[in-house]
Amino acid sequence: MPALADKAPLLSVRDLVVEFPTRRGVLRALDKVSFDIAEGEVLGMVGESGAGKSLTGAAIIGLLEPPGRIASGEVWLRGERIDNLPRERMRRLRGRRIGMVFQDPLTSLNPLYTVARQLIETIRTHMDVSDTEARNRAVGLLDRVGIPAAARRIDDYPHHFSGGMRQRVVIALALAAEPELVIADEPTTALDVSVQAQIIDVLKEICAERGASVMLITHDMGVIAETADRVAVLYAGRLAEIGPVRDVIQRAEHPYTAGLMGSIPTLTQTAERLTQIPGSMPRLDAIPKGCAFNPRCPRVLERCRIERPELIAREGGRQVACWLYDREAQDA
């Protein structure tokens, strides 16, 4: 576990608010989300579909689809504020300092160009190298992500590769200009179970060896448990809990996280029935007052229906947005 306190974080997201203006009013898709990613750290980002995981990634890299926009809050990358950069400077930063891996490798690559062309183009956009140098780098990258006979396969088109191989190519592309942070948005969801572990391993290894931090967006708790250093749990666009992965999985503090963990089958425990959280996540235009989780919460307090809980610092570098822990904090 890297020491988090004594180093300035690589990425720092502060009170990020993302809004979508619609005809029926402004929808808040992310509401005051704050978290840090340390140098070399893997941060898992979990939550149900629509909780705002992917949106967080898109907001950080500056690729929110209009009309979505960052309404307030700040994103800092190594001490530099990046959420308000001019468009052209933000573009230069994408790929060079923040790389991104998308969910579906079958659609992430341009079908009309060879892998070589797409890699060389990316490398030469960000680095002042000749065509031959870029090509050599590209072959090296493909080799590194585990494409056999990379020097020959590089001139193939995407459709010549299988899904798993294509995701390796995508990882090579995302890492082509050696970014400091890689945002991986459900990188294994579209793949066969048998290759999921391989892809996660490749991603983790290659990032570790380059010292790149990873923001791993997924709803697969198994992947998070094996890969991440810390995990952030999103619910209805708000951060419910964040902390070291082992603590959060084994001793979830937020009732939502507890419910989420209880719904995962394990081999070691035999349960008659997996627990499930009653109800479903609210739609963005109907987020309840107070804590967004209060209508479904088994331990709801009166206060939860009125006042929204802020993140409360807990021991071991954990933070939880739940009033249950406020009293304890005051007592201590």
Added chain:
Amino acid sequence: MLTWGPGFTMIAFILRRIVQSVMVMLTVALVAFALFRFVGDPIASMVGQETTLAERAELREVLGLNDPFAIQFGRFVARAATGDFGISYRLQQPVMELILSRLPATLELALVSGVLAFVFGVGFGVYTALRRGNWISGSVMTASLIGVSLPTFLIGVLLIWVFAVELQWLPSFGRGETVYIGDWWRTGLLTESGRASLILPAITLGLYQMTLIMRLVRAEMLEVLRTDYIKFARARGLSNRAVNFGHALKNTLVPVITITGLQMGSIIAFSIITETVFQWPGVGALFIRSVQFVDVPVMAAYLMLIALVFVIINLIVDLLYYAVDPRLRVDRANARH
């Protein structure tokens, strides 16, 4: 399975398309041939009123008109294949000669309006897709609606009224001065008056196609801009130019090529109206005159010519597709799905 080299698949593909093309041509030949049988009596068109019934019967025998249908059709196809469509009833000249002398005018007109339609269609389409919502895009889109809904002849007449009658900038009819390139190709492209005469008909003929291409490019481009590989290209930090023109436009053009190719065929076929409005001395105008005079050999030859143009364009389009889209080329048999 045996793997053949990519060259083999390519040749097999071309051969298959050529066989298909021949079938299409034979079918059209059947229709063209049927014209002779069902649109009036060819003998009546050839001889004068004073010809006796016996002479007519003899001529019928000599021309082989009493032979079984299949034999006559076979003869028609065999002659057509060598470019022999007989003698025009109206002008008493070999049909092929007539058509060849008129063809350059039509091809030049079609080519210029096709290129205009493609260039401006793709240009406006890309512009309106990338800059949707601004007022220029809005006006272009509105103007394109007018272009689609106005009939060709009306556009031609309006252009003549504004640019030929009122402003007197451009001639309203004819091809202007022409010069020969080689033995039979008369071109208007090399003289100033020839080029000036070409402008109005080319715009008239190409406007509709341009608006179609524009709307198609715009729709395709918007579609492509939403794809994952465009998002990924942006996430890799590629410049807007590289993303829009390097990645998006090429993917947009795959379906656009087909439509444009087919439109090139319709441009040649629909040049009839434009040629009539501008008295353009091309095959379209020849065809209209032939219809008026029931000049069956010319009509049949024109039909075959248009069919041939469509078939050839289709073949070229398929080959272009093959060149643009690597997924259609032979799989190297090492993909695992």
